[in-house]
Amino acid sequence: MSDQVYVGNAGIDAAGDRGWLLGHFKPPGDPRHSDEVEIKWGVHPPGDERAEWVSGEARTALLVLISGRFRVELPGRSVLLSEPGDYVVWGKGVDHSWRAEEHSTVLTVRWPSVPGYRVRERTG
Numbered sequence: 001m002s003d004q005v006y007v008g009n010a011g012i013d014a015a016g017d018r019g020w021l022l023g024h025f026k027p028p029g030d031p032r033h034s035d036e037v038e039i040k041w042g043v044h045p046p047g048d049e050r051a052e053w054v055s056g057e058a059r060t061a062l063l064v065l066i067s068g069r070f071r072v073e074l075p076g077r078s079v080l081l082s083e084p085g086d087y088v089v090w091g092k093g094v095d096h097s098w099r100a101e102e103h104s105t106v107l108t109v110r111w112p113s114v115p116g117y118r119v120r121e122r123t124g
Helices: 010-014
Strands: 020-022 038-044 060-067 070-074 077-081 087-090 097-100 104-111
Touching (some): 060 070, 070 087
Antiparallel strands (some): 038 104, 070 097
8 A cells, every 4th residue: 555655745846847746747656647637836936937838738727826926828818826825727728828927836737637748948
């Protein structure tokens, strides 16, 4: 049973996998491996933003503000999360981007866990 339990710290564990704590990208057999859901602990300095808009999204997402001020851009709508617990949900097919207006911590849950959505690293 102990190999089916994982105890950790989101801030520490997230640093090792670009914020992702749970999803298809964790090794099979790891209790954090899932094809159903992905969970991310995102810590963003002021001005941090997504390199490019996500388009053709095949998942539903929930983003919850833990601390800071965080803006989510959706087609025709800009959502500011400013109080701890503020959240936004968007469905499959909804393009999106984001920007941290202050140092922010957010929890993102996406489902299902789908390979192939890695954002390209910024260069230069």
